[in-house]
Amino acid sequence: MVTTTVHLMRHGEVHNPDGILYGRIPGYHLSERGRAMAQRVAEHVADPANGFDVAAVVASPLQRAQETATPVAEALGAELGTDERLIEAGNHFEGMTFGVGDGSLRHPEHWRYLWNPLRPSWGEPYTAQVARMAAAVKDARRAHEGREVLLVSHQLPVWVTRLSIEGRRLWHDPRRRQCSLASLTSLRFEDGRFVGLSYTEPAADLLPGAARTAGA
Helix, strand or coil: CCEEEEEEEECCCECCCCCCECCCCCCCCECHHHHHHHHHHHHHHHCHHHCCCEEEEEECCCHHHHHHHHHHHHHHCCCEEECHHHCCCCECCCCECCCCCCCHHHCHHHHHHHCCCCCCCCECCHHHHHHHHHHHHHHHHHHCCCCEEEEEECHHHHHHHHHHHCCCCCCCCHHHCCCCCCCEEEEEEECCEEEEEEEECCCHHHCCCHHHHHHC
């Protein structure tokens, strides 16, 4: 029996002081805390005591994903690959703040994009995200059969991929996503068949509000 694991990692925290929905806009880089998150995951994955056997690191082409993946690849002595299929979901509201007050929703011209939250009508369909992510996962699994591979992507594509592989509906409440910054959603396959999933947060103590929560 051949066991292969594909880890889907969400990038670290982004420097975004204006609260813009940045989506696929280039140039958004990690914050200082985001860089610390990436380094924490790199150390976690490279530590022999944790039992990882990562053969390759592949990332979305967006800067925040590349910056997250780089220290992981360096820690493992692996070449960093890029896969366009791991990119963030497309979204009509890119470059805007999203909300009713001073956000984009106060302008009626945007309301027509909100008619169908099940698709969703404001951006790339969930089914399209799953299709490209599933293809990337399949190719990574086949290329590194018997080992592990780490794919750095973005919250929504990772989450809907998990929903799909678990046989759950794709439309959901964004507030209920289990996919924190720098988290690992690990898909395990045996002889090419999905057999289980685990979720870990190697940088949990660096998450916004973590110190406050710990002290509560």
